[in-house]
Amino acid sequence: MAEFDHPGRVLRLQELMGDAGVGATLLSVGADLPYFTGYEAMPTERLTMLVVPVVGDPILFIPKLEAPRVGAIQFEMVSWGETEDPIALVAKAVSDSDRILIGDHAWSVFLIGLQAELPDASWAPASTITRELRIRKEPAEIEALRSAAHGVDRALARVPSEVNFAGRTESDVSRDLQRMTVEEGHEVAAFAIVASGPNGASPHHEPGQRVISQGDLVICDFGGRYRGYFSDVTRTFSVGEPSAEQTEVHSVVAAANAAGHAAVGPGVPCQEIDRVARQVIDDAGYGDFFIHRTGHGIGLETHEHPYLVEGNDLLLEPGMTFSIEPGIYLPDRLGVRIEDISACTDDGIDDLNQADRGLVVVG
Numbered sequence: 158m159a160e161f162d163h164p165g166r167v168l169r170l171q172e173l174m175g176d177a178g179v180g181a182t183l184l185s186v187g188a189d190l191p192y193f194t195g196y197e198a199m200p201t202e203r204l205t206m207l208v209v210p211v212v213g214d215p216i217l218f219i220p221k222l223e224a225p226r227v228g229a230i231q232f233e234m235v236s237w238g239e240t241e242d243p244i245a246l247v248a249k250a251v252s253d254s255d256r257i258l259i260g261d262h263a264w265s266v267f268l269i270g271l272q273a274e275l276p277d278a279s280w281a282p283a284s285t286i287t288r289e290l291r292i293r294k295e296p297a298e299i300e301a302l303r304s305a306a307h308g309v310d311r312a313l314a315r316v317p318s319e320v321n322f323a324g325r326t327e328s329d330v331s332r333d334l335q336r337m338t339v340e341e342g343h344e345v346a347a348f349a350i351v352a353s354g355p356n357g358a359s360p361h362h363e364p365g366q367r368v369i370s371q372g373d374l375v376i377c378d379f380g381g382r383y384r385g386y387f388s389d390v391t392r393t394f395s396v397g398e399p400s401a402e403q404t405e406v407h408s409v410v411a412a413a414n415a416a417g418h419a420a421v422g423p424g425v426p427c428q429e430i431d432r433v434a435r436q437v438i439d440d441a442g443y444g445d446f447f448i449h450r451t452g453h454g455i456g457l458e459t460h461e462h463p464y465l466v467e468g469n470d471l472l473l474e475p476g477m478t479f480s481i482e483p484g485i486y487l488p489d490r491l492g493v494r495i496e497d498i499s500a501c502t503d504d505g506i507d508d509l510n511q512a513d514r515g516l517v518v519v520g
């Protein structure tokens with residue numbers, strides 16, 4: 158992620174910290190650390206922590222054996238040995254701060270240790286401030302997200318000719334999708350939900366041993382990490398020719414998806430995208446069966462701000478990136494979801510995924 162201006166991002170963070178009366182921000186595992194440094198902490202019992210003081214240079218505390226994997230970094234680094242206490246080192250570095258932010262995904266064992274060393278400090282999640290920066294993507298971030306989206310678009314285009322559904326398990330199809338996600342340029346396939354027939358009624362179904370058969374609708378929701386940024390796409394396939402009901406449910410979801418896209422623009426409240434998509438599904442009589450929000454932000458994490466959900470009156474701004482993913486889930490029978498990633502622009506929407514949203518028949 159060398160193309161990003163990490164020191165510039167830290168300066169903007171320090172400005173916001175100053176405005177909020179925050180003395181230090183501590184970043185460990187999670188996406189904030191790579192956002193500000195380009196380095197991602199190993200999620201282990203050995204503490205990696207970036208200390209960002211409100212004024213002055215950040216210091217990355219890192220286990221001595223992991224220092225070689227950091228590579229070129231534009232910040233001071235302190236490596237601690239196996240017999241040292243990293244909590245004490247970090248506590249000492251922030252001992253003059255009354256108000257401290259800590260990364261949302263930092264392990265509680267580290268936070269509790271720091272709280273014991275710094276009993277007078279007050280604590281808050283780092284996202285209270287870091288989201289202000291991460292929620293609006295820089296042009297290079299949008300291009301990274303577009304590359305990721307195009308990667309899964311290419312995988313989707315291969316599905317009808319390369320993936321057999323009927324007679325195979327959901328797990329088999331999930332493995333195919335993950336393999337193609339990597340073949341199409343992702344570093345790693347992060348997830349591949351395959352929910353067939355009645356399992357489609359569970360939006361986050363864990364693909365299992367159910368054997369897919371003719372007449373099933375199959376929700377395929379998959380994505381991965383591409384140069385640090387995530388893809389996340391969903392298409393619902395029909396194994397054999399769809400029934401009239403399957404075709405109807407799919408067309409309602411497609412219309413809801415299209416309505417969501419049409420509503421996007423700067424100054425539009427996040428909840429408005431949810432409302433317009435939900436209205437289409439309500440009007441068709443399926444309102445009780447759209448059981449999740451319409452979308453989530455995406456970037457260095459698959460789910461991040463902004464959330465397209467009732468009650469979120471945050472206004473969309475150019476550079477915000479998010480999914481639009483309405484669905485209908487009929488218990489014990491079937492499910493349909495259609496999901497794409499888009500960016501809000503100066504005057505509307507930029508669709509990062511380009512894959513066709515129609516109901517595709519597979520074998």
Ligand code: ZN
Pocket residue numbers: 360361
């Ligand atoms: Zn989901």
Ligand code: ZN
Pocket residue numbers: 378379389390391496
């Ligand atoms: Zn998804």
Ligand code: ZN
Pocket residue numbers: 389453480482496
């Ligand atoms: Zn999603």
